[in-house]
Amino acid sequence: MNLPQILYLACGLFCIGLxxxxxxxxxxxxxxxxxxxxxxxxxxxxxxxxxxxQVAAQAFAVFxxxxxxxxxxxxxxxxxxxxxxxxxxxxxxANHLRS
Amino acid sequence: xxxxxxxHLVGVAVFAPLATALFLALAVPLRRHGWAAAYxxxxxxxxxxxxxxxxxxxxxxxxxxEFGVTWLKLSGVPVASLGLRVDGLALTMLGVVGLVATCVxxxxxxxxxxxxxxxxxxxxxxxxxxxxxxxxxxxxxxxxQFFMGWELVGLTSYLLIGFYYQKPSAAYAAVKAFxxxxxxxxxxLVGLLGLYLSTGxxxxxxQQTGLVATATTLALFVAVMGKSAQFPLHVWLPNAMxxxxxxxxxxxxxTMVAAGVYLLVRAAPLFVNAPTTLHIMLWVxxxxxLFASFVALVQTDLKRVxxxxxxxxxxxxxxxxxxGASSAAYFHLVTHAFFKAxxxxxxxxxxxxxxxxxxxxxxxxxxxxxxxTAAFGVGTLALMGFxxxxxxxxxxQVLEVILEHAGWAPAGLLLVGVGxxxxxxxxxxxxxxxxAQRCGAHAxxxxxxxxxxxxxxxxxxxxxxxxxxxxxxxxxxxxHYHFHFSVVGGAATLVSFAGLGLGLLFYGKAGLxxxxxxxxxxxxxxVNRALVDRAYAWTFSVVALGxxxxxxxxxxxxIDGAMNYTGYVSLLxxxxxxxxxxxxxxxxxxAVVVGTLMLLTWGLFQ
Numbered sequence: 001m002n003l004p005q006i007l008y009l010a011c012g013l014f015c016i017g018l019x020x021x022x023x024x025x026x027x028x029x030x031x032x033x034x035x036x037x038x039x040x041x042x043x044x045x046x047x048x049x050x051x052x053x054q055v056a057a058q059a060f061a062v063f064x065x066x067x068x069x070x071x072x073x074x075x076x077x078x079x080x081x082x083x084x085x086x087x088x089x090x091x092x093x094a095n096h097l098r099s
Numbered sequence: 100x101x102x103x104x105x106x107h108l109v110g111v112a113v114f115a116p117l118a119t120a121l122f123l124a125l126a127v128p129l130r131r132h133g134w135a136a137a138y139x140x141x142x143x144x145x146x147x148x149x150x151x152x153x154x155x156x157x158x159x160x161x162x163x164x165e166f167g168v169t170w171l172k173l174s175g176v177p178v179a180s181l182g183l184r185v186d187g188l189a190l191t192m193l194g195v196v197g198l199v200a201t202c203v204x205x206x207x208x209x210x211x212x213x214x215x216x217x218x219x220x221x222x223x224x225x226x227x228x229x230x231x232x233x234x235x236x237x238x239x240x241x242x243x244q245f246f247m248g249w250e251l252v253g254l255t256s257y258l259l260i261g262f263y264y265q266k267p268s269a270a271y272a273a274v275k276a277f278x279x280x281x282x283x284x285x286x287x288l289v290g291l292l293g294l295y296l297s298t299g300x301x302x303x304x305x306q307q308t309g310l311v312a313t314a315t316t317l318a319l320f321v322a323v324m325g326k327s328a329q330f331p332l333h334v335w336l337p338n339a340m341x342x343x344x345x346x347x348x349x350x351x352x353x354t355m356v357a358a359g360v361y362l363l364v365r366a367a368p369l370f371v372n373a374p375t376t377l378h379i380m381l382w383v384x385x386x387x388x389l390f391a392s393f394v395a396l397v398q399t400d401l402k403r404v405x406x407x408x409x410x411x412x413x414x415x416x417x418x419x420x421x422x423g424a425s426s427a428a429y430f431h432l433v434t435h436a437f438f439k440a441x442x443x444x445x446x447x448x449x450x451x452x453x454x455x456x457x458x459x460x461x462x463x464x465x466x467x468x469x470x471x472t473a474a475f476g477v478g479t480l481a482l483m484g485f486x487x488x489x490x491x492x493x494x495x496q497v498l499e500v501i502l503e504h505a506g507w508a509p510a511g512l513l514l515v516g517v518g519x520x521x522x523x524x525x526x527x528x529x530x531x532x533x534x535a536q537r538c539g540a541h542a543x544x545x546x547x548x549x550x551x552x553x554x555x556x557x558x559x560x561x562x563x564x565x566x567x568x569x570x571x572x573x574x575x576x577x578x579h580y581h582f583h584f585s586v587v588g589g590a591a592t593l594v595s596f597a598g599l600g601l602g603l604l605f606y607g608k609a610g611l612x613x614x615x616x617x618x619x620x621x622x623x624x625x626v627n628r629a630l631v632d633r634a635y636a637w638t639f640s641v642v643a644l645g646x647x648x649x650x651x652x653x654x655x656x657x658i659d660g661a662m663n664y665t666g667y668v669s670l671l672x673x674x675x676x677x678x679x680x681x682x683x684x685x686x687x688x689x690a691v692v693v694g695t696l697m698l699l700t701w702g703l704f705q
Contacts, residue, residue: 022689030685095682 006047013040027082027089031075038068106166108154109183112147112193113238116230119143123224130224133216137208140223144197144204144230151197155190159575163187165240179301184240187575188429192237192361195433196354198561199440200230202554203349206444209551210345210451222262222343229255233354237361241301242294245362246287249326252355253280259350260342272338279335283325290318294369304368316369316376319362320383327359327413330387334635336410340402340456344447347402352409352443353436360413363420364429364576370420377421381501384418385509387411392519396526397614397622400456401446404527408482409439411516415497418509424500426578430569431497434489437561438481444558445475448551449531452544458527459611463536468546472532474555479528481562483521483595492566495588496580502587510587517591518598525602526613534610 013036020033042061049057083089123129123136130136167182183189204226211219232255236248261273291301293315298305307315323329328336339351350356363370363380370377388411395407412435419428448471453461465472481488484495494517502510538544546552573580606613679690 018692022685022692091684094684 003047003051006043010040010043010047013037013043025090025092027079027091027094030091031072031079034075035068035072038064038071105154105158105161105164105185106183108150108157109185109189109193109238111150112154112197113183113231113234115143115146115150116227116234120224120227120231123220123227130220131217133214133219136220137211137223140227141201141204141208143227144201147230147234148197148201151190151193154185155194158185158190159187167240171243178295178299179241179243181244182240183238185238187577188364189238191433191572191575193234195436196230196233196237199353199436199558200226200233200349202440202444202558203345203353206348206447206551206554207343207345209548210447211343218262222259225255225258225262226349229259229350229355233358236358239365242291242303242366243301245365246291249287249322249358249362250284252350252358253277253284253326256280256339256350256355259346260339262342262346266341269341272335272341276335276339279332280325283322283332286318286321286325290315290322293318303366307369307372312369312372313375316373317379319366319369320376320380323359323362323417324383325359326362327356327417328387328410329359329383329414329417330390330410331634333387333391333410337403337406340400340406344402344443344450347406348440348443348447351406352439356409356413357416357432357436360416360420360428360432363417364425364432367420367425370425371423377423379421381418381421381505381509384414384416384421385512386414388414388418388516389512389519392516392523393622395523396519399458401449401458401461401527401531402443402456404458404523405439405442405446408442408520408523411520412439412482415494415513415516418513419497419500422501422504422509424497424504426573426576426580427493427496427500429576430572430580431493433572434481434493434562434565437558437565438478438489441474441555441558441562442478442482444551444555445471445478446531448474448547448555451547451551453538455538458530460538461531462534462538462610463532464544465532466536467544468532470546470552470555474559475528475532477559477562479524482524483599484517484591485595486592487563487566489562489564489566491592492569492582494591495582495585496569498587498591499585514587514591514594518594518601521595521598522602522605525599526606529602529606530611537611 017033017036017038017040020036021030022033024030024033042064045057045061045064049055049061079089082094086094119140123139129139163184163186165180165182165184167180169177169179170181171178204223207222207226211222214222229252232248232251234248236245236252239245239248257273257277260276261270263269264273293311294305294307295301297307297311297315321332324332336351336356340347342351370380391407391410391414395404395411398404398407412431416428416431416435419425419431448468449461449464450456452464452468452471455461477488481490484491498510498513498517501513536544569582570580605616609615679686
């Protein structure tokens with residue numbers, strides 16, 4: 001694979017993730033979208049690492065994964081709380097921040 | 100060492116009353132006790148008198164000195180100082196203020212003895228504040244400090260006129276006096292600014308020329324007209340008689356109203372550069388003197404006769420200052436302070452006895468109040484200019500300098516005023532003390548207590564003797580004067596005697612019926628129609644209310660409108676922006692994405 005192909009792949013993954021995050025009404029789907037977006041970033045990091053030969057980018061990719069895990073833990077905890085309070089996980093209905 | 104002593108003496112004269120006033124204001128139990136406050140205040144004014152007299156004796160003939168601290172600095176350059184200017188003028192004026200204030204406060208001990216105690220404490224607190232304000236003004240080294248004292252005496256005047264604030268007429272009079280003088284004081288402010296802009300200082304002897312000098316001094320003169328009750332800004336003074344009579348004696352006859360004339364004397368070097376202003380001053384003084392004398396002729400209220408007389412005498416002083424003879428004006432100021440304070444205190448003694456200001460309810464009091472009668476008689480003679488009394492010398496000098504510098508027209512008119520003065524004073528004297536007793540069966544007038552008679556005796560001495568010190572007084576202010584017989588002086592004496600004779604003819608036998616003469620009746624009708632007051636009412640209803648209404652319109656629709664519109668727009672914008680705040684997480688994410696995209700685009704195309 002050459003660099004443009006990797007870029008297209010990352011871009012496509014990012015857009016898919018974004019689409020999912022923006023359109024999913026279920027919180028878990030939304031979180032999945034966010035995960036896909038962060039994986040798009042990882043793909044970018046690894047791709048550039050391969051083509052420039054810098055290992056630092058691979059270390060960053062590991063960091064991103066660790067952060068994503070932490071984020072998912074918090075996110076899923078929130079989802080559970082949301083479900084306990086509202087008995088559903090529909091984000092369109094969960095607009096209580098408004099007032 | 101010598102300077103140090105006089106600095107301390109004058110400092111005591113100025114600041115002891117301030118300390119007293121603050122002490123009485125803060126020490127509430129003392130003030131509420133009344134008599135304690137009264138004695139503290141009297142003790143303090145005695146200290147002021149002692150310090151002033153000692154300073155006068157020590158500083159006599161010494162060159163002027165100034166003490167003080169720099170107050171205002173503008174880019175490193177001192178602009179104005181606060182301090183004491185000790186010269187002949189200030190020292191003599193301090194003496195006059197100290198003496199009259201002492202007499203008045205001691206008199207008040209007797210006169211106000213029937214007041215409730217807290218009111219008595221309040222009264223004496225105001226009095227101490229007044230003495231401080233007046234002395235602050237007297238020793239001012241520049242116009243700025245003068246202005247501070249000027250406003251403070253205005254404030255104490257307001258407080259003391261409105262002393263009986265439960266009485267609507269007194270409250271009205273206080274507000275009227277306050278507004279009239281404040282209106283005039285705008286002139287002082289304008290004059291100060293003009294002076295500073297054109298010369299960069301607030302000095303009494305700043306040099307100006309031409310139109311600037313005229314404009315500045317005219318503005319200052321407007322303030323003088325307000326404070327010294329010159330036509331047409333005199334209307335507050337007769338109303339000010341609502342205050343207690345000792346207050347009328349101190350503030351509205353002897354000292355505060357004379358502050359305007361004192362300013363003319365003090366700032367004479369400024370006024371000399373503006374011949375137009377001097378000319379206007381001369382004629383304002385003449386018109387006031389004549390007009391007020393006519394009005395005084397038909398008043399039935401004893402205090403109002405004296406109030407209009409004060410207006411008229413201040414007119415003489417202003418006219419003299421307008422003729423460029425400030426030393427003559429100052430001479431008349433000093434003698435007038437003594438005999439008018441005497442007249443007012445004697446009137447106060449009468450009012451204390453008969454409980455009325457109305458001369459129609461007096462009469463025949465000579466039999467029960469001989470000493471008060473003598474005091475009022477001496478005051479009357481001095482005011483008439485009877486040969487040998489204080490008024491004789493000072494009025495002569497005023498008329499002489501006016502004749503010398505301004506010709507026969509103003510001098511002649513002022514001579515008529517002298518005749519009228521004699522006539523109305525004879526009338527007041529005869530109606531109050533002679534003829535039938537009209538104070539009613541249940542009233543038992545009696546001579547006043549010693550605390551009221553002693554000041555009368557002291558001021559009688561002043562009213563008789565001050566005239567003889569004319570040359571010393573002129574020397575103290577750096578002028579030269581010796582009494583000599585002059586044509587106009589002789590004429591004034593003759594006219595004065597004519598007025599006295601006419602008064603005796605009108606009121607000697609007839610008493611109160613003297614007022615029924617056709618001339619006087621028509622004059623009374625004319626005065627009672629209160630043309631000046633009505634002119635004011637008209638002016639206020641048309642001009643002032645018009646201005647007020649347009650201001651109100653501007654305020655309501657332009658200023659408030661702008662405010663309201665701003666508020667309305669903010670609210671509307673808030674409502675519109677609220678729609679972005681859906682509370683829906685996905686919308687926020689979308690907003691973040693759109694924002695990032697916009698930033699990216701912006702970054703790309705820059």
